[in-house]
Amino acid sequence: MKRTIVVVSASTILLAVHPVCAASAAGETGLLPTQSTQPSTGTVPAATYPVPPPGPPERAQAGIPVGSFLLLPKLAARTGYNDNIFATPTNEKEDGLAILSPSVLLKSNWQRNQLRLGAGSDIGRYFRYTSENYNDYYFNGSGRFDLSRRANLFGGVDYSHDHESRTSPDAVNGSVPTVYTDAHAFGGAAFGLGKWKLRVGADGTRLDFHNVPSIGGVIINDDRDRSVMQAGGRALYNFSRWFQPFLQGNFDRRIYVLATDQYGDHRDSSGYRIAGGGSFELRPSLDGEVLAGYIHQHYADPRFSDVDAPDFGARLAWRMRNGSTLGFFIDRRLEETTVAGSAGYISTRVGLNLERSLSSKWNVKVHMAVINDVYEEIARTDRVTDAGVGLAYQLTRHLALEADYRLLNRNSDDPTADYLSNEVFLGFSGQLYPLATSPYTPLIGPLSAGAVAGSGNAGGYVGLQTGYGSLDTTLTGARDSGAEAADYGDTGTTSDILVGYGFMRDRWYWGIEAHGETSNAVWSHSKPGGRIFSVEKHSGYGVAVRLGYLLQPGALLFTSVGTTWTDFETHYQLDGASPS
Numbered sequence: 001m002k003r004t005i006v007v008v009s010a011s012t013i014l015l016a017v018h019p020v021c022a023a024s025a026a027g028e029t030g031l032l033p034t035q036s037t038q039p040s041t042g043t044v045p046a047a048t049y050p051v052p053p054p055g056p057p058e059r060a061q062a063g064i065p066v067g068s069f070l071l072l073p074k075l076a077a078r079t080g081y082n083d084n085i086f087a088t089p090t091n092e093k094e095d096g097l098a099i100l101s102p103s104v105l106l107k108s109n110w111q112r113n114q115l116r117l118g119a120g121s122d123i124g125r126y127f128r129y130t131s132e133n134y135n136d137y138y139f140n141g142s143g144r145f146d147l148s149r150r151a152n153l154f155g156g157v158d159y160s161h162d163h164e165s166r167t168s169p170d171a172v173n174g175s176v177p178t179v180y181t182d183a184h185a186f187g188g189a190a191f192g193l194g195k196w197k198l199r200v201g202a203d204g205t206r207l208d209f210h211n212v213p214s215i216g217g218v219i220i221n222d223d224r225d226r227s228v229m230q231a232g233g234r235a236l237y238n239f240s241r242w243f244q245p246f247l248q249g250n251f252d253r254r255i256y257v258l259a260t261d262q263y264g265d266h267r268d269s270s271g272y273r274i275a276g277g278g279s280f281e282l283r284p285s286l287d288g289e290v291l292a293g294y295i296h297q298h299y300a301d302p303r304f305s306d307v308d309a310p311d312f313g314a315r316l317a318w319r320m321r322n323g324s325t326l327g328f329f330i331d332r333r334l335e336e337t338t339v340a341g342s343a344g345y346i347s348t349r350v351g352l353n354l355e356r357s358l359s360s361k362w363n364v365k366v367h368m369a370v371i372n373d374v375y376e377e378i379a380r381t382d383r384v385t386d387a388g389v390g391l392a393y394q395l396t397r398h399l400a401l402e403a404d405y406r407l408l409n410r411n412s413d414d415p416t417a418d419y420l421s422n423e424v425f426l427g428f429s430g431q432l433y434p435l436a437t438s439p440y441t442p443l444i445g446p447l448s449a450g451a452v453a454g455s456g457n458a459g460g461y462v463g464l465q466t467g468y469g470s471l472d473t474t475l476t477g478a479r480d481s482g483a484e485a486a487d488y489g490d491t492g493t494t495s496d497i498l499v500g501y502g503f504m505r506d507r508w509y510w511g512i513e514a515h516g517e518t519s520n521a522v523w524s525h526s527k528p529g530g531r532i533f534s535v536e537k538h539s540g541y542g543v544a545v546r547l548g549y550l551l552q553p554g555a556l557l558f559t560s561v562g563t564t565w566t567d568f569e570t571h572y573q574l575d576g577a578s579p580s
Helices: 057-061 449-453
Strands: 002-012 064-066 069-082 095-108 114-126 134-148 151-163 179-193 196-209 212-214 217-219 226-237 243-256 269-283 286-299 307-319 325-335 345-357 362-375 381-394 399-412 419-431 458-479 482-505 508-519 522-527 531-552 555-573
Touching: 069 399, 243 286, 269 307, 286 325, 381 458, 399 458, 399 482, 458 522, 458 531, 482 522, 482 531, 508 555
Parallel strands: none
Antiparallel strands: 002 458, 064 069, 069 095, 069 419, 095 114, 114 134, 134 151, 151 179, 179 196, 196 226, 212 217, 226 243, 243 269, 269 286, 286 307, 307 325, 325 345, 345 362, 362 381, 381 399, 399 419, 458 482, 482 508, 508 531, 522 531, 531 555
């Protein structure tokens, strides 16, 4: 029997950085502390990550003047490759695709009050599997009416026509993606009373899933249609400039259009979420908040137990002198599901993202998140890894070239839900409106004569890196009178110690590097009758050469090429016999 071991890992290296004082970009958003209402993709949406600081001040006045409004049209286009477009555990299908994303924003340019109107779309076309093509679009509008300097009313509506990702744990596996519409409206008030800041409001969402064809006939999705209504608020006390404690809570009601779904489950529910915490600003360049509380949800179906779980969360944003922004978050929510026998699942997400301006034109983004989804009523837990890196180059004042890579991996107690996919995209984004000044004013400054004069300098370094990835094993070959094909895998961490030596020649860096690693990645599988087998990754070591180019002082773009030796241990035991 042929045995192939494939190791895939994603690692993030955090370089030493120096924080400085700068104006904080944190502020009130006017949003409610809500439960999740939209369909989950099983990954981390970009909106979950801490919002980066705003751009240069002139960006606020950028746009095409239309009366007392500014018009901001944009256009982005990407082409890429996905090695597992259906997110399946075996028999993966690969394909390329192209995505066109036009959008437009009309925003008021008033001293008081605010009005924003937006529209956009994502048009995706696959090269081979054209049944996966999609045409998504959205419209939205929001506004704020200032009653006084310390009080305002806010509200908005949005509508989207979207498709359900194949990575969703609730995907129905039709011959085409499931299309759904999402209509949402919200409104509320925010005001200050002495040192208190209060925010109250309500919102409503209506989800409508379309039926889809499949090999066995039409899949009816009417039992997934639902409405979600919420009301809540937050009370914050301005204890000091650096710390503001708060209390928040919300009530929600989830009503399905049909009384029961195809499995006979009655999924209507109601619940609440309460929490206390604090917002802090340790320095103008470092702010965030933490909270802890309680989640309760009661289901109409007596076969579903009430969900009672601790609630917790955190957000941290750190803006640095060198143009970097480091964000960290912990997010917890109760998701809806259509998995048979389960009322829903508690999703806990932990992640970080790093944005760094390498020079006046180069920008890099790195994100990594780990998600743990624990299903109620059934013995299923999903562990999802979502990691990626992106590089952008500002070609002109209006046009940027972008390259992105993303790794998605789900390891589930349900083996049919496992998948591993790699996505690579190359594209551009364009701002089709005038800018007051160049958007890529150097953040670090030109390369000094002293830095160039340092050509020929040499030195060594020691470093550490850690990552989280998967260990996957594919078994293929003859067995008895037939054949066997199986995939097994699990996830774990890998840590390295690096030792290197290099030197500069003009702007070019040349070096050699050695590393040693340790890992706890292991998978183990047992079957009735005593059959137990596993693969475990042990220590490894390697050597590589590095070639780099100095973009600016403190920003080196490099590539590394080398080889790694790693030990793996396989274990096999049948019916109590001695292991081999």
